[in-house]
Amino acid sequence: xxxxxxxxxxxxxxxxxIALSRMDSTSDQKKYFLQTISRYQGLINSVCKMYVVNKPDxxxxxxxxxxxxxxxxxxxxxxxxxxxxxxRVAFNTxxxxxxxTKKHSNYLSLSEAEHDSLAVPVFVDDEIQHLLFVIxxxxxKDKAIVVLYLEGYSHxxxxxxxxxxxTNISTRMNRIKSRLKEMYKTSQHEPR
Amino acid sequence: MNLDKFRPAWSQVKAMNHFDQLSGADxxxxxxxETQETMRFSWERLARYTVLYSLLLICCQG
Numbered sequence: 001x002x003x004x005x006x007x008x009x010x011x012x013x014x015x016x017x018i019a020l021s022r023m024d025s026t027s028d029q030k031k032y033f034l035q036t037i038s039r040y041q042g043l044i045n046s047v048c049k050m051y052v053v054n055k056p057d058x059x060x061x062x063x064x065x066x067x068x069x070x071x072x073x074x075x076x077x078x079x080x081x082x083x084x085x086x087x088r089v090a091f092n093t094x095x096x097x098x099x100x101t102k103k104h105s106n107y108l109s110l111s112e113a114e115h116d117s118l119a120v121p122v123f124v125d126d127e128i129q130h131l132l133f134v135i136x137x138x139x140x141k142d143k144a145i146v147v148l149y150l151e152g153y154s155h156x157x158x159x160x161x162x163x164x165x166x167t168n169i170s171t172r173m174n175r176i177k178s179r180l181k182e183m184y185k186t187s188q189h190e191p192r
Numbered sequence: 193m194n195l196d197k198f199r200p201a202w203s204q205v206k207a208m209n210h211f212d213q214l215s216g217a218d219x220x221x222x223x224x225x226e227t228q229e230t231m232r233f234s235w236e237r238l239a240r241y242t243v244l245y246s247l248l249l250i251c252c253q254g
Binding site: 066 | 198202209213216219222
């Protein structure tokens with residue numbers, strides 16, 4: 001009987017120490033997560049803004065991405081760069097979110113789109129305006145490919161991040177480049 | 193069309209968007225609910241395993 005009581009006490013102590021160590025690790029994780037998000041907020045904001053037209057949607061998307069990053073943090077084994085992990089989670093969240101939105105056929109009226117719009121401020125550099133215009137003309141998946149390409153990832157790495165095949169990425173990249181070439185030609189012929 | 197020429201512009205876009213910062217408190221609010229859910233689940237799991245382990249110990253001791 002006494003042995004059982006001692007065993008039960010020991011088990012209780014083990015339980016408490018496990019719980020306390022979990023709490024410690026959670027607060028450490030939170031601290032690390034806050035630092036990471038603050039450091040990469042520019043990246044997260046830029047990626048989210050590519051997929052939405054107004055501020056409330058942007059805030060929802062950003063919240064969703066941050067939540068998914070938090071959920072997937074325990075699985076992150078630091079085998080890749082933090083930025084790669086953020087891109088992977090962010091693009092997967094945004095693309096699946098966009099798929100769901102399309103399923104519910106969410107048509108945005110012009111007034112809705114203009115309300116709290118995320119339009120590029122007029123004072124920004126021409127090159128930035130040009131880039132943002134180019135990105136806005138692309139399909140959702142192609143936006144992700146172009147951004148990852150601009151970040152300097154190889155086709156194989158982009159394929160790995162977006163769960164595509166390397167051939168698929170190469171084909172899409174060629175298609176994007178020829179589409180942009182066409183677009184560029186047309187815009188050069190248009191009167192300004 | 194050469195996309196490489198947009199690389200500096202993309203870096204500038206990121207730098208520009210860095211100013212639209214969420215505060216630490218905002219981020220904590222976003223993740224707090226999720227953490228509470230996870231913790232609740234952990235306590236349940238811990239209790240379940242403790243009961244199973246105690247039963248196993250009691251049975252094995254005869």
